Amino acid sequence: MxxxxxxxxxxxxxxxxxxxxxxxxxxxxxxxxxxxxxxxxxxxxxxxxxxxxxxxxxxxxxxxxxxxxxxxxxxxxxxxxxxxxxxxxxxxxxxxxxxxxxxxxxxxxxxxxxxxxxxxxxxxxxALATPMPTSKGNPCVLLDVGANVDCKPHNLEQFAVMGEMYARSVLKIHKPRVGLLSIGEEESKGNDLTRDALPLLKALPIHFIGNVEGRDIFNGNADVIVCDGFVGNVALKTSEGIGRFVRDALRESLTKTVTAKVGALLSRQAFNDFRRRLDYTEYGGAPLLxxxxxxxxxxxxxxxxxxxxxxxxxxxxxxxxxxxxxxxxxxxxxxxxxxxxxxxxxxxxxxxxx
Amino acid sequence: MxxxxxxxxxxxxxxxxxxxxxxxxxxxxxxxxxxxxxxxxxxxxxxxxxxxxxxxxxxxxxxxxxxxxxxxxxxxxxxxxxxxxxxxxxxxxxxxxxxxxxxxxxxxxxxxxxxxxxxxxxxxxxALATPMPTSKGNPCVLLDVGANVDCKPHNLEQFAVMGEMYARSVLKIHKPRVGLLSIGEEESKGNDLTRDALPLLKALPIHFIGNVEGRDIFNGNADVIVCDGFVGNVALKTSEGIGRFVRDALRESLTKTVTAKVGALLSRQAFNDFRRRLDYTEYGGAPLLxxxxxxxxxxxxxxxxxxxxxxxxxxxxxxxxxxxxxxxxxxxxxxxxxxxxxxxxxxxxxxxxx
CATH class of the missing domain: 3.40.50 (Rossmann fold)
Structure with a gap:
C-alpha cells in the first residue's frame, strides 16, 4: 500500500x-x-x-x-x-x-x-528540530531552532521527549543521548532557564547526558540537543555562517596560484567527499515536532x-x-x-x- | 618610554x-x-x-x-x-x-x-569581547561571550558602548557598525531581551545597524555584535565546533587516496593561506571590557x-x-x-x- x-x-x-x-x-x-x-x-x-x-x-x-x-x-x-x-x-x-x-x-x-x-x-x-552533521557521521538533532523564544523549563522538557522519540523512531538511534545546551558541563553552569530545566530533564525516562556545549553539536557526543528557540536559531545560523566562510576561504585560497589550482584539480574527488560530509540534504529537512x-x-x-x-x-x-x-x-x-x-x-x- | x-x-x-x-x-x-x-x-x-x-x-x-x-x-x-x-x-x-x-x-x-x-x-x-575572523578580512567583535548570563536590556546597551569604543580605539575601525544578535533582521523579531534592548541601542550615539543574525558574525557586515553572555558563549563554541569539524573532515578526505594526497601536497601553500584566514591568533585574545x-x-x-x-x-x-x-x-x-x-x-x- x-x-x-x-x-x-x-x-x-x-x-x-x-x-x-x-x-x-x-x-x-x-x-x-x-x-x-x-x-x-x-x-x-x-x-x-x-x-x-x-x-x-x-x-x-x-x-x-x-x-x-x-x-x-x-x-x-x-x-x-x-x-x-x-x-x-x-x-x-x-x-x-x-x-x-x-x-x-x-x-x-x-x-x-x-x-x-x-x-x-x-x-x-x-518545536522545529534540525538534524546537524557530526564528525562521527551520525546526525545530531538540535531543537528548538524554530524560534519558540523565551521558553519555560517545561517547554525544554517537552522538546527533550519529542526529540528523543524522533531520534529513536525516525533516525533509528537505539538509545539516543540527550543533552541540554548550556555554557559548561557542570550542573551549576548555565542561565536561569537551563538550571531550572536540568532537574526536569534528569527526571525523564530518557538517556539524559546533562549539560552540553556549542561544540558538542558537531562532535557526535550527543544525538539530541535541547535548547530555547532563540539560542538554537543563533547556533544554527552561526554554523551556517562559519560553514560558508570556511568553504569560501578554501575556494579562494585554492584558486590563487597555478600550483594550488592543479592541486585542487587532483583533489577534486576528496573535495566532493568533503562536501558530502557537510551535506545537510541527506538528512531530509527539519520536522516540526x-x-x-x-x-x-x-x-x-x-x-x-x-x-x-x-x-x-x-x-x-x-x-x-x-x-x-x-x-x-x-x-x-x-x-x-x-x-x-x-x-x-x-x-x-x-x-x-x- | x-x-x-x-x-x-x-x-x-x-x-x-x-x-x-x-x-x-x-x-x-x-x-x-x-x-x-x-x-x-x-x-x-x-x-x-x-x-x-x-x-x-x-x-x-x-x-x-x-x-x-x-x-x-x-x-x-x-x-x-x-x-x-x-x-x-x-x-x-x-x-x-x-x-x-x-x-x-x-x-x-x-x-x-x-x-x-x-x-x-x-x-x-x-563583558568579555572576542574578535572573530570574517570573510572580508576585518574582525568582528562579539560580546559578551564571557557568561554574563540572564542579562538585562541595559547590560546589552553598556556592552554596545564598550564594544564600539574598543573597535574604534584598538581595532582602529573608523565608524564601527554595531549590531544586536537576534533571529531575524526585522525589529519585531527576537526575544523579550532583544526587543527591549533594541530601542536603547537605537538611542545611543553609535552607528547601530539593528538586528543581525548568527551568520553575520562571519560575513563582515558588522564590526561589533552585542548579545547576552549565554547566547554569545553558545555562538562562540558552536563556531569553534564546526570550524574543527570542517578542518578534520577536509584533512580526512584529503588523505584517503594517493591522488588526493598529491593534490594536497601541491595545494600546501593554499592550505596555509586558508588556515591563516581562519586564524584567531592574529587578533590577540579577548579583552575583558x-x-x-x-x-x-x-x-x-x-x-x-x-x-x-x-x-x-x-x-x-x-x-x-x-x-x-x-x-x-x-x-x-x-x-x-x-x-x-x-x-x-x-x-x-x-x-x-x-
Whole structure:
C-alpha cells in the first residue's frame, strides 16, 4: 500500500524543478504517492515533461497562491487562504495525506502548520528540530531552532521527549543521548532557564547526558540537543555562517596560484567527499515536532536530493507512528505546562531559519 | 618610554614556553617592558635560556601558584591567593603595569580581574569581547561571550558602548557598525531581551545597524555584535565546533587516496593561506571590557604569535586610553542600571570559553 505525501511544489528557491524531480525520485524508490501542491496547469505541464510517459503515482492538487521567502508569516497566514502550504496541510488534517513537505518560508510553514494542524494533546509548543552533521557521521538533532523564544523549563522538557522519540523512531538511534545546551558541563553552569530545566530533564525516562556545549553539536557526543528557540536559531545560523566562510576561504585560497589550482584539480574527488560530509540534504529537512500530523520543512536551497529525502523522512515519520508515540508519552506523564493546546502568543511566527 | 605589561607565565596549555617566546617577540618590536609572572627560579632559568644574552626589557615577578584549566573559578579565586593571575592583576591595580595578559582559565581570569580591579564607574557588568575572523578580512567583535548570563536590556546597551569604543580605539575601525544578535533582521523579531534592548541601542550615539543574525558574525557586515553572555558563549563554541569539524573532515578526505594526497601536497601553500584566514591568533585574545585596567584573555591553545598579539593588544589598549574613554562615555550618560559597581551575584564565575 502506498503512503500519501503532500509536497509543496512552490517551496524552494528554484521551485518547482527540484520538487518535481525529487517527487519522481521518491516515487521510483519508496512506497509513496506524492501530491504536488501548486497552480494546476503549470505544475502538471512541467510534471508531464519530466515524466516522459513514465507511470508514477504523482498527482497534482491545485493551489493558486505561493508564499514568498521574504513574506511575513503572519501576513501569509492571514491573507493567503489558497497557498500551497495551507492546501497541503489541509490534506494532512483531513487524513488524505500522511505528511506534508515544504522547502518554503520556514516561519510561514510553522505558523500555517500550527494553525491548520494544531498541537498534539499535551504539547504546549511545537518545536522545529534540525538534524546537524557530526564528525562521527551520525546526525545530531538540535531543537528548538524554530524560534519558540523565551521558553519555560517545561517547554525544554517537552522538546527533550519529542526529540528523543524522533531520534529513536525516525533516525533509528537505539538509545539516543540527550543533552541540554548550556555554557559548561557542570550542573551549576548555565542561565536561569537551563538550571531550572536540568532537574526536569534528569527526571525523564530518557538517556539524559546533562549539560552540553556549542561544540558538542558537531562532535557526535550527543544525538539530541535541547535548547530555547532563540539560542538554537543563533547556533544554527552561526554554523551556517562559519560553514560558508570556511568553504569560501578554501575556494579562494585554492584558486590563487597555478600550483594550488592543479592541486585542487587532483583533489577534486576528496573535495566532493568533503562536501558530502557537510551535506545537510541527506538528512531530509527539519520536522516540526508536536503538531497533529507530519510536517517536514526543508531549506530554501533544497535540491532534488534534499526534496527526495524530505519525502523519505515524512514517509518514515508516518510509518513509524512517531506522533502516536509522542502522544502516548505525554498522556502517561503529568502535565507541567498549560495543558493540551498551543500558546499562540508565545511564538514568533515571523522567525526564519533561512 | 616603555609601557609595562604583566604576562601570566603559566597561562597557556603549553606554558611557559609560548609565553616566554611571545614576550621576547613583543619586546623586540614594541615599546614594552614585559613582567613574566610565575615561580621565580623556574621562569628565570627558562627565560635566560631563551634570551641567549640578548638584552631585552623582560623581568620575572614571583608567584607561587598556578590556576589549572579545569579548576573552578570560584575555588581558584578563594584559595589561590598567590596565583600568577592575582599577582599580575595586582600590578595593574597598583598602576605598576598598564595591562595584564593571560592565556589561562577564562572563568578564573574574569573572576580574578573583577575582584582585583573592580568595574569602571558606571559599568554594571564587565563583558568579555572576542574578535572573530570574517570573510572580508576585518574582525568582528562579539560580546559578551564571557557568561554574563540572564542579562538585562541595559547590560546589552553598556556592552554596545564598550564594544564600539574598543573597535574604534584598538581595532582602529573608523565608524564601527554595531549590531544586536537576534533571529531575524526585522525589529519585531527576537526575544523579550532583544526587543527591549533594541530601542536603547537605537538611542545611543553609535552607528547601530539593528538586528543581525548568527551568520553575520562571519560575513563582515558588522564590526561589533552585542548579545547576552549565554547566547554569545553558545555562538562562540558552536563556531569553534564546526570550524574543527570542517578542518578534520577536509584533512580526512584529503588523505584517503594517493591522488588526493598529491593534490594536497601541491595545494600546501593554499592550505596555509586558508588556515591563516581562519586564524584567531592574529587578533590577540579577548579583552575583558569594563574593568578598571586592561585585561586580555587568550585561548588556552595560544602559541608564541598569539601571546605576542595579546601583549600588542594590551599595549594598544593602554596607549589608546580606551578605558578612560569608556569611563568618560558613561559619565556623560544617564545611568540606567544599578550604578557604579558590579553585581557579583549576576555573573557565573565558573563559566569557561575554553
Amino acid at each position: 502506498l503512503i500519501d505525501i503532500a509536497l509543496d511544489a512552490y517551496g524552494s528557491d528554484k521551485a518547482p524543478e527540484p520538487e518535481i524531480r525529487g517527487a519522481i525520485l521518491a516515487c521510483r524508490t519508496l512506497p509513496v504517492r506524492v501530491h504536488l501542491i501548486g497552480p494546476e496547469p503549470e505544475v502538471r505541464d512541467l510534471l508531464d515533461e519530466h515524466l516522459e510517459n513514465e507511470d508514477l503515482p504523482i498527482s497534482v492538487v491545485h493551489a493558486s497562491e505561493r508564499i514568498g521567502m521574504e513574506e511575513k508569516a503572519a501576513h501569509a497566514v492571514r491573507h493567503k487562504k489558497d497557498s500551497s502550504m495551507r492546501v497541503g496541510l489541509k490534506l494532512v488534517r483531513e487524513r488524505k495525506c500522511a505528511g506534508f513537505v515544504t522547502a518554503g518560508n520556514t516561519g510561514a510553514a510553522m505558523a500555517t502548520a500550527k494553525m491548520v494542524l494544531g498541537a498534539l494533546p499535551g504539547v504546549d509548543r511545537p 508536536g503538531v497533529r500530523g507530519v510536517c517536514i520543512i526543508g531549506h530554501g536551497s533544497s535540491n532534488d536530493n534534499a526534496i527526495y529525502n524530505g519525502i523519505r523522512v515524512a514517509y518514515e515519520f508516518a510509518k513509524a507512528g512517531t506522533n502516536e508515540k509522542i502522544e502516548r508519552e505525554f498522556a502517561q506523564r503529568p502535565t507541567r505546562g498549560h495543558g493540551a493546546h498551543t500558546d499562540p502568543e508565545a511564538t514568533n511566527p515571523d522567525a526564519t531559519i533561512q | 616603555l609601557i609595562d605589561i604583566a604576562l601570566d607565565a603559566y597561562g597557556s596549555d603549553k606554558a611557559p614556553e609560548p609565553e616566554i617566546r611571545g614576550a621576547i617577540l613583543a619586546c623586540r618590536t614594541l615599546p614594552v617592558r614585559v613582567h613574566l609572572i610565575g615561580p621565580e627560579p623556574e621562569v628565570r632559568d627558562l627565560l635566560d635560556e631563551h634570551l641567549e644574552n640578548e638584552d631585552l626589557p623582560i623581568s620575572v615577578v614571583h608567584a607561587s601558584e598556578r590556576i589549572g584549566m579545569e579548576e573552578k573559578a570560584a575555588h581558584a579565586v578563594r584559595h589561590k591567593k598567590d596565583s600568577s593571575m592575582r599577582v599580575g592583576l595586582k600590578l595593574v591595580r597598583e598602576r605598576k603595569c598598564a595591562g595584564f595578559v593571560t592565556a589561562g582559565n577564562t572563568g578564573a581570569a574574569m573572576a580574578t580581574a573583577k575582584m582585583v580591579l573592580g568595574a569602571l564607574p558606571g559599568v554594571d557588568r564587565p 569594563g574593568v578598571r585596567g586592561v585585561c586580555i584573555i587568550g585561548h588556552g591553545s595560544s602559541n608564541d604569535n598569539a601571546i605576542y598579539n595579546g601583549i600588542r593588544v594590551a599595549y594598544e589598549f593602554a596607549k589608546a586610553g580606551t578605558n578612560e574613554k569608556i569611563e568618560r562615555e558613561f559619565a556623560q550618560r544617564p545611568t540606567r542600571g544599578h550604578g557604579a559597581h558590579t553585581d557579583p551575584e549576576a555573573t557565573n564565575p565558573d563559566a569557561t570559553i575554553q
